[in-house]
Amino acid sequence: VTIVGSVASGAEIVAGGSIHVYGTLRGRALAGTMGNASARIFCSRLEAELLAIDGFYKTAEDMEPELRGKAVQIWLEGETFKVGSIA
Structure with missing residues (x-):
């Protein structure tokens, strides 16, 4: 799932694969929900409630x-x- 913009507090993104947020991630991001342990979460600004x-x-x-x-x-x-900085 790719989101161009920010994710508000209280919002939830659910994806079977990876999640890309080109904005601030304030809500919840659930990646790899179909048993995909290789899924990743990317965001431009981490302020998430839950990953x-x-x-x-x-x-x-x-x-x-x-x-x-x-x-x-x-x-x-x-x-x-594991969390890595993207610069």
């Missing part, structure tokens, strides 16, 4: 504070969330 890939979740409280407001990509390695 999920293949059933593994990370809430806003669990996210590294230094990544908030940054352009990032999120992926799974095993059962661990």
Whole structure:
């Protein structure tokens, strides 16, 4: 799923594959919902309430504070969330 613009707080994006948000991600993003552990989440500005890939979740409280407001990509390695800055 590709979104050109921002995702509001309270909104939810659900995709069987990867999610690309070319704007601020404030709501919830659930990628890989059909068992796709290789799905990724990309956003221009991370302010998400919740991230999920293949059933593994990370809430806003669990996210590294230094990544908030940054352009990032999120992926799974095993059962661990990995977050990388995109610059």
